[in-house]
Amino acid sequence: MNSSTAPDVRPRDPGIDVDVIADAIEHARADRAGVPPRSVVNAGTDELVTHLRKLMSADEYGHDEPDRGAVRLLFRAAYRHLDVAVRPDAATPDLAAYAYWRTVASLAAAFRDLYCELGRDGK
Numbered sequence: 768m769n770s771s772t773a774p775d776v777r778p779r780d781p782g783i784d785v786d787v788i789a790d791a792i793e794h795a796r797a798d799r800a801g802v803p804p805r806s807v808v809n810a811g812t813d814e815l816v817t818h819l820r821k822l823m824s825a826d827e828y829g830h831d832e833p834d835r836g837a838v839r840l841l842f843r844a845a846y847r848h849l850d851v852a853v854r855p856d857a858a859t860p861d862l863a864a865y866a867y868w869r870t871v872a873s874l875a876a877a878f879r880d881l882y883c884e885l886g887r888d889g890k
Contacts, residue, residue, distance in 0.1 A: 783825065788818045788879050795872035802865045812855070812868040815875050819845060822878035827885055838881065845874045 791814050802808070823845060828838050847853070848870060855864035 815871045819875045
């Protein structure tokens with residue numbers, strides 16, 4: 768089935784572009800010979816934090832439902848990670864900032880997958 772006839776089953780939210788989010792996730796998770804420049808890490812982190820917050824705000828995940836405990840745990844992990852107290856700052860070593868960026872990418876990927884899954888099964 769080619770892409771022109773495939774139904775787009777993702778939820779409709781003009782503020783969430785899963786293709787752009789996927790690109791940002793891939794950029795953070797790309798194999799590298801070393802740690803990228805701090806400016807790249809900081810810009811990538813800021814972009815992914817923005818995407819993660821948009822995905823979290825979609826409010827279609829049913830995290831209040833009894834059978835959605837894993838979704839609640841995902842939200843808790845994301846909120847804990849987005850806390851300003853744990854975000855890298857200028858004093859944070861480059862390697863730690865890089866690890867944070869990649870962790871935000873993993874969280875964004877989990878929320879992106881959940882967001883897209885909702886479009887498929889209608890839950």
